Amino acid sequence: DTAVSQTPKYLVTQMGNDKSIKCEQNLGHDTMYWYKQDSKKFLKIMFSYNNKELIINETVPNRFSPKSPDKAHLNLHINSLELGDSAVYFCASSQDLSGTQYFGPGTRLLVL
């Protein structure tokens, strides 16, 4: 069984659209994250979500909003997509804020 899963694996969409990426973890972890990997493969934290507390990286545009329906899920909603949003988005989870993070397979987003 996959520990951290993401859907879809690939997402191609037009500028201005709204899209969502889903993330689920079956590890029983309390903390989940979203990272963005740019075209140069640089990884940067976007959000962390722990015990219903959301920590936002201040550089993330407010077009991005994480939603957690329960502890096992942290979905990423993106409004008004822009060309610069094209990237690979990784979900991760850890037992707590100090724990080892386990990553999902990534969602490759291409905005045309």
Add this chain to the structure above:
Amino acid sequence: AQSVTQPDIHITVSEGASLELRCNYSYGATPYLFWYVQSPGQGLQLLLKYFSGDTLVQGIKGFEAEFKRSQSSFNLRKPSVHWSDAAEYFCAVGVRGGADGLTFGKGTHLIIQP
């Protein structure tokens, strides 16, 4: 804020040769340190981690890393590389109880020559 430097963008190694990938970090206290590997088109797989204790840590796939506080380094090593080790390697630092997630280096691309 913490930072991670991987000074080598690309490294080419012959199959069967030894490997060392460099990682330096900047953080005021003792950090948590990680090495992840990313194969083309794949996600990130944890190779090994250092939280505390023995400064030489063993990981999967025959990798090891040594934490050297005096040099602020956490270099990754493997005595004999295999063609399947060709991938992107990321060093990362985490903070105890920190909500800022992991801070990653820019990665080292490992090429294996036959």
